[in-house]
Amino acid sequence: MVDQIRAEGVIKVGVIVSPPFVMQDPIADGYTGPIPVFMEAAAKGLGAKVEWVPVNWDTMMAGLQANQYEVLGTAVYATETRKKVAKFVNFSRSGVCYVSLKSAGQVATREEMRSTKLSIVIPAGASFTQDFSKAYPQIEVATKPFPPGANDFFDDVRTGRYDLTIIEGVLAPQVAALNPDLQVVPSIEQCLASPDFPIEIGIAVNRGDPAFETYLSGVIEAAAPEIEAAVKNNSK
Incomplete structure (x- = not known):
C-alpha cells in the first residue's frame, strides 16, 4: 500500500x-x-x-x-x-454518555435510566447498540442516520420525539456549555471518569x-x- x-x-x-x-x-x-x-x-x-x-x-x-x-x-x-x-x-x-431535556425532568442518573420507561435515538451502525439494550432493557431504542449536516440528535430530544440521545463522554463539558437546555446524564464528572461502554x-x-x-x-x-x-x- x-x-x-x-x-x-x-x-x-x-x-x-x-x-x-x-x-x-x-x-x-x-x-x-x-x-x-x-x-x-x-x-x-x-x-x-x-x-x-x-x-x-x-x-x-x-x-x-x-x-x-x-x-x-x-x-x-x-x-x-x-x-x-x-x-x-x-x-x-472513549465511551458513551447521554443527554436529556432539562425541563422534562425525567432522568438524571444511570440508575433512573435502568428503572424508567424511556426512548433513545442512537446513530445507525453504532457498535454499542446491543450492549446498551442489555444494560438498559426498559429503554426503547431507535437507530437512524444523523440528520443532513448534523452529528447529533439534540433537536429530536428538544422536540420530545425521544427522551435521550448519546454523546461521546469526553464531550460532556462542551455539550453542557453549548446546550443549556439539555442535561448530561450522568453528571459531567461521571461522564469523564466512567462513561458507558469504554x-x-x-x-x-x-x-x-x-x-x-x-x-x-x-x-x-x-x-x-x-x-x-x-x-x-x-x-x-
Missing part, C-alpha cells in the same frame, strides 16, 4: 465528523482536528495528498473492505467484531499490510501530544 500511494500520489481516507477528533470546517470546506492533521502528515510523508471520502457509520467498515478508501480515518471504536475484518491503529479511548478508538485499515500499519503507527505516535490536547480542550 505504501508503494501504491507513492506511485498514485493520493491516499483515500474515509471520514465521518466525530468531535473532538474530526470536525468540519465550513469556511475552508474541509476538516480540522487531530485525525485530519496526522492523516495530512501521513500523506505528506509519502509524497501524496489526502482525498477525503465522506462515509456513514453503518457502511464505513464495508467501504473499507471494498477498497473504496485505504484508511478509515475517523474515531472508530475498535470492537472485537470490527477487529476480525480490519486492523486498528489506536490513538485514544473502548479503544483508532483509525482502521485492511488486514495484510504490516508495513502500512507500522507507518501509520509512527505518524500517530508523533501526533500524540496534539491528540491529548484536543481531548483535554474538550473536557473542560
